[in-house]
Amino acid sequence: MSESTASPAYGDGPILEMRGITKTFPGVKALSDVNLSVDRGEIHAICGENGAGKSTLMKVLSGVHPHGTYDGEIVLDGTPATFRSINDSEARGVVIIHQELALVPYLSIAENIFLGNERRRAGRLVDWNSTNTEAAELLTRVGLAESPTQPVSTLGVGKQQLVEIAKALSKEVRLLILDEPTAALNDQDSEHLLDILRRLREEGVTCIIISHKLGEIAEIADRTTIIRDGQTIETIDMTDPDSTQDRIIRGMVGRSLDNRFPERTSVIGDEVLRVEDWTVHHPTQPGRVVVDKAALSVRAGEVVGIAGLMGAGRTELAMSVFGHSYGRDISGRVFVHGREVSVKDVPSAIDAGIAYVSEDRKQLGLNLIEDVRRNTSAAGLPQLSRAGWVNEHEELRVAEEYRESMGTRTPNVLVPVGKLSGGNQQKVALSKWIYTDPEVLILDEPTRGIDVGAKYEIYTLINKMVADGKAVLVISSELPELLGTCDRIYTLAAGRITGEVDVASATQEGLMSLMTQEADA
Amino acid sequence: MTTIANLKDLMTRNLRSSGIVVAFVLIVAFFTALTDGLLLSPRNVSNLTQQYSYILILAIGMVIVIIGGHIDLSVGSVVALTGAVSAVLVIKGGAPWWVGVLAAIATGLLVGVWQGFWVAYVGIPAFIVTLAGMLLFRGLTYIVLDNVSLSPFPGEYSTIAQGFVNGLLGGYGYDTFTLLVFGLAVLGYAVAAYRNRRAKLSYNQDVEAMPLFVVKTVLVAAVVMWFAWQIATYRGLPVVLIILAALILAYSMITKHSIFGRHVYAIGGNLAAAQLSGVRVKRVNFLIFLNMGFLASIAGVVFSARSSSAQPGAGNMFELDAIAACFIGGAAVTGGVGTVVGAMVGGLIMAVMSNGMQLMGVDQSTQQVVKGLVLLLAVGYDIWNKKRSGARTA
Ligand SMILES: Nc1ncnc2c1ncn2[C@@H]1O[C@H](COP(=O)(O)OP(=O)(O)OP(=O)(O)O)[C@@H](O)[C@H]1O
Numbered sequence: 001m002s003e004s005t006a007s008p009a010y011g012d013g014p015i016l017e018m019r020g021i022t023k024t025f026p027g028v029k030a031l032s033d034v035n036l037s038v039d040r041g042e043i044h045a046i047c048g049e050n051g052a053g054k055s056t057l058m059k060v061l062s063g064v065h066p067h068g069t070y071d072g073e074i075v076l077d078g079t080p081a082t083f084r085s086i087n088d089s090e091a092r093g094v095v096i097i098h099q100e101l102a103l104v105p106y107l108s109i110a111e112n113i114f115l116g117n118e119r120r121r122a123g124r125l126v127d128w129n130s131t132n133t134e135a136a137e138l139l140t141r142v143g144l145a146e147s148p149t150q151p152v153s154t155l156g157v158g159k160q161q162l163v164e165i166a167k168a169l170s171k172e173v174r175l176l177i178l179d180e181p182t183a184a185l186n187d188q189d190s191e192h193l194l195d196i197l198r199r200l201r202e203e204g205v206t207c208i209i210i211s212h213k214l215g216e217i218a219e220i221a222d223r224t225t226i227i228r229d230g231q232t233i234e235t236i237d238m239t240d241p242d243s244t245q246d247r248i249i250r251g252m253v254g255r256s257l258d259n260r261f262p263e264r265t266s267v268i269g270d271e272v273l274r275v276e277d278w279t280v281h282h283p284t285q286p287g288r289v290v291v292d293k294a295a296l297s298v299r300a301g302e303v304v305g306i307a308g309l310m311g312a313g314r315t316e317l318a319m320s321v322f323g324h325s326y327g328r329d330i331s332g333r334v335f336v337h338g339r340e341v342s343v344k345d346v347p348s349a350i351d352a353g354i355a356y357v358s359e360d361r362k363q364l365g366l367n368l369i370e371d372v373r374r375n376t377s378a379a380g381l382p383q384l385s386r387a388g389w390v391n392e393h394e395e396l397r398v399a400e401e402y403r404e405s406m407g408t409r410t411p412n413v414l415v416p417v418g419k420l421s422g423g424n425q426q427k428v429a430l431s432k433w434i435y436t437d438p439e440v441l442i443l444d445e446p447t448r449g450i451d452v453g454a455k456y457e458i459y460t461l462i463n464k465m466v467a468d469g470k471a472v473l474v475i476s477s478e479l480p481e482l483l484g485t486c487d488r489i490y491t492l493a494a495g496r497i498t499g500e501v502d503v504a505s506a507t508q509e510g511l512m513s514l515m516t517q518e519a520d521a
Numbered sequence: 522m523t524t525i526a527n528l529k530d531l532m533t534r535n536l537r538s539s540g541i542v543v544a545f546v547l548i549v550a551f552f553t554a555l556t557d558g559l560l561l562s563p564r565n566v567s568n569l570t571q572q573y574s575y576i577l578i579l580a581i582g583m584v585i586v587i588i589g590g591h592i593d594l595s596v597g598s599v600v601a602l603t604g605a606v607s608a609v610l611v612i613k614g615g616a617p618w619w620v621g622v623l624a625a626i627a628t629g630l631l632v633g634v635w636q637g638f639w640v641a642y643v644g645i646p647a648f649i650v651t652l653a654g655m656l657l658f659r660g661l662t663y664i665v666l667d668n669v670s671l672s673p674f675p676g677e678y679s680t681i682a683q684g685f686v687n688g689l690l691g692g693y694g695y696d697t698f699t700l701l702v703f704g705l706a707v708l709g710y711a712v713a714a715y716r717n718r719r720a721k722l723s724y725n726q727d728v729e730a731m732p733l734f735v736v737k738t739v740l741v742a743a744v745v746m747w748f749a750w751q752i753a754t755y756r757g758l759p760v761v762l763i764i765l766a767a768l769i770l771a772y773s774m775i776t777k778h779s780i781f782g783r784h785v786y787a788i789g790g791n792l793a794a795a796q797l798s799g800v801r802v803k804r805v806n807f808l809i810f811l812n813m814g815f816l817a818s819i820a821g822v823v824f825s826a827r828s829s830s831a832q833p834g835a836g837n838m839f840e841l842d843a844i845a846a847c848f849i850g851g852a853a854v855t856g857g858v859g860t861v862v863g864a865m866v867g868g869l870i871m872a873v874m875s876n877g878m879q880l881m882g883v884d885q886s887t888q889q890v891v892k893g894l895v896l897l898l899a900v901g902y903d904i905w906n907k908k909r910s911g912a913r914t915a
């Protein structure tokens with residue numbers, strides 16, 4: 001049980017010192033001799049490429065990787081910390097919010113907040129009154145105006161993230177670790193989350209935040225530590241005028257990136273995909289229209305973006321076109337190369353030459369317990385086989401080829417995908433679909449949770465696809481990304497296409513106003 | 522990495538993947554010692570293969586069911602039902618033995634269609650469907666048999682489970698044919714293993730060091746040939762062993778190298794991702810249960826042939842033995858993991874334990890306690906192993 005840690009007399013040295021941390025997994029040295037020093041009450045950002053070891057470092061700190069499985073020492077408040085589990089670290093006020101949210105969807109907000117830490121009365125019974133009232137107080141602290149008794153499944157990701165923070169606060173947190181908290185949030189929700197962090201800083205809570213969004217780091221962090229290939233590169237004071245994004249990127253990648261987006265001259269050909277009059281209904285709420293008479297087209301050699309706020313129906317539109325994978329009572333027509341095709345199920349959509357890379361690679365994109373090789377071939381087995389038998393040597397060769405051309409960082413292709421870092425998982429998901437040799441590739445948030453260097457590589461890949469005469473449709477919440485990569489952008493609001501803009505004449509403000517346009521009944 | 526560390530790393534990794542085999546060897550050694558070698562006597566080895574063959578056949582189907590993320594509780598009842606149908610035709614109706622076999626298989630396929638339909642197309646969890654099936658098919662068995670046992674089957678039918686192939690190529694006190702078959706099998710294994718290793722090397726994958734590889738291959742060959750010698754000097758190659766070997770070979774190939782097999786792993790590993798990769802999930806699930814019905818009918822034929830009878834209560838608890846074999850053999854409760862060979866080793870561990878304890882005269886109740894504990898320990902060891910190798914959640 002976590003004892004109350006109210007205002008004990010701690011010294012005023014750094015709250016946390018990690019010295020010489022080295023952590024190896026079979027075949028991988030994830031961290032080697034990493035040092036990290038965090039001052040009391042600061043917001044300390046950690047930056048680094050995918051697979052640099054950021055999450056691993058935080059797992060070492062919070063006892064997920066228990067004491068003894070790594071080398072080096074951790075000093076918390078001047079005393080050595082030897083956490084053997086998360087419970088140990090939480091008892092000393094260190095709370096981690098993982099890259100993936102860990103809430104139980106069918107329990108209420110309040111139940112989630114006090115899960116494992118229940119408010120009790122008469123010994124072993126749950127005290128519902130104090131559970132709900134305390135939860136309500138915590139929710140006001142994180143600025144979430146929801147009833148504590150509401151099930152978590154009814155909340156969007158942004159709000160769930162706030163529930164996670166409320167949960168951390170319920171544990172008397174003094175050092176809060178957030179692993180890519182804003183990766184799945186839209187701008188507005190991210191902004192709100194950063195405000196909460198600032199407020200916590202005023203209350204004296206120290207924060208460590210991992211993020212790939214450099215703008216956000218510049219905005220909020222007091223200091224930033226850069227990790228590359230499992231080693232500390234430097235810690236930058238963010239008040240220093242020299243703490244530019246370029247400097248951070250240089251530290252992360254080891255060289256400077258002149259451009260965020262690779263150059264491309266578009267050579268646009270004939271229409272590849274056309275969707276007409278596309279209407280999709282919600283799978284469980286009859287009568288609710290999620291996509292409303294949408295029409296769009298993509299031409300060969302063209303990158304087309306879809307912009308929209310959360311809940312505008314972007315993913316729903318894409319998934320319903322991809323073999324009716326979302327929704328019901330779907331109507332409308334799909335043409336590939338001018339010929340009407342059936343997309344009644346996923347195999348027909350694949351046959352028609354459509355590929356869809358999901359935004360949710362862990363749940364919908366990859367089989368995490370299977371190795372890189374088999375994930376790479378998962379959608380392309382027909383090409384790899386004859387009469388129902390898979391050619392395994394060819395499969396291994398293909399997997400190797402894609403590992404190299406995509407620059408996926410893994411000791412070899414027989415490693416389970418679940419062991420790769422987020423960005424490298426994304427590259428495997430992309431490999432899988434590029435190998436099916438689609439006519440049109442639909443990418444849903446292709447750079448979510450991916451570092452700047454890998455983003456650049458993925459944009460390069462997009463360019464390569466279109467240079468080969470394919471068509472690419474990109475869904476993204478980051479407008480600069482759409483503006484930097486697309487030829488044309490559709491905006492979607494409340495299930496309707498509200499605009500189609502040529503990128504030459506597009507601005508963020510212009511897109512934003514189209515994206516927020518009210519449905520004119 | 523230093524050479525020593527490298528070696529250590531390789532050793533632990535190899536041990537980990539073959540931990541189950543090591544356990545098997547230890548258990549065999551243990552019971553051999555306790556039974557003064559009786560366990561490994563030619564007669565007992567021959568007996569053992571015949572006596573547990575139907576569990577192994579069931580385990581082949583079961584491991585595919587489990588990899589797909591399902592379970593099948595009905596196989597014991599299906600064994601009884603298929604045997605009963607066969608008995609009614611052959612014993613009561615006087616039909617030739619092969620009519621009985623075909624009818625049993627047809628019954629098994631019908632059962633598979635039935636359960637596959639509910640699981641795949643209606644979407645009822647397999648646990649429920651096969652729990653219902655367990656009751657349903659047991660009841661049907663009683664109805665088909667009119668509540669009485671039927672016996673005996675004619676000679677040809679019993680041969681399936683009790684017969685031997687012997688003297689085909691002559692031999693003095695040992696059967697040349699048996700030795701030849703096994704010799705070829707061992708050769709095939711060695712060549713396949715070598716080619717696999719070479720292929721991996723050419724793609725820069727980790728492989729075990731050459732000496733280790735040689736030692737492992739020679740060891741496997743020696744054990745198999747020793748086994749061949751045992752049965753060759755007894756009564757020759759049991760017919761059921763031929764059936765079993767063919768099934769193991771075929772299903773290892775299917776699970777490892779066919780598209781269907783890949784799809785089963787994909788569904789068990791991540792259903793949603795499989796669906797979005799173009800796997801026809803319903804069809805695959807249907808086939809999984811159709812196949813289970815088929816293998817259960819083969820087991821039904823073998824079992825009825827072995828006991829030369831059909832009884833209303835036959836096959837009771839077989840499902841549990843088959844399921845235990847899969848989990849001891851490394852299949853994951855959550856699906857997506859498991860191998861046919863693993864399930865076979867798991868089944869053999871169960872078989873050797875029961876047989877060893879029987880030879881020692883240990884009573885039924887103690888046997889059950891021991892088997893239960895072994896199941897628990899095997900899965901516990903597996904989980905501990907995964908934790909140690911740092912299974913990663915984020
Ligand atoms: N349990 C594990 N077993 C094996 N390798 C692991 C394990 N956990 C992490 N790794 C490896 O350690 C390295 C660092 O991974 P980590 O998750 O810390 O990266 P990261 O910096 O958080 O990346 P991302 O930005 O993509 O989240 C990677 O090469 C990864 O494959």
Ligand SMILES: [Mg+2]
Nearest residue numbers: 054055099422
């Ligand atoms: Mg990470």
